[in-house]
Amino acid sequence: MPAKIHRIKLSKLEREDLETIRDHKRGKTAKAMPAVALLLSDGGLHSSALKDREIHEITGLAIRTIERLRERCCEVGALEVIESISRPSGP
Numbered sequence: 245m246p247a248k249i250h251r252i253k254l255s256k257l258e259r260e261d262l263e264t265i266r267d268h269k270r271g272k273t274a275k276a277m278p279a280v281a282l283l284l285s286d287g288g289l290h291s292s293a294l295k296d297r298e299i300h301e302i303t304g305l306a307i308r309t310i311e312r313l314r315e316r317c318c319e320v321g322a323l324e325v326i327e328s329i330s331r332p333s334g335p
Contacts, residue, residue: 250314253288258322265326275326277303281310282322 254262265279281303287293296307303310316325 250311250318251287252282252285252293252314252317252322254282254286254322255288259283259286259288259291261323262326274329277305278313278329279326281305281313282317282325285310285314285317 262279262283265275266283281299283291284294284299284302294302296310299305299310300307305313313325316328320328
């Protein structure tokens with residue numbers, strides 16, 4: 245498996261916000277599992293990133309979905325990724 249291209253290093257505030265989303269959106273809701281995936285992908289000072297396969301086994305998200313979440317997180321930030329999940333797309 246190739247090395248991760250998009251590595252995530254969450255700030256303490258981003259981690260706290262994602263943990264809040266995870267804790268308030270119990271179960272496998274649209275926002276809870278992506279928040280968990282981003283937390284598990286964090287390779288910053290506060291944690292050690294898991295491999296995509298391990299994240300898949302925990303969250304049930306497809307590996308490609310996890311890759312896209314990490315990519316978007318690097319582009320726009322963790323909270324914007326989660327907030328955009330429930331927003332309708334288009335004009």
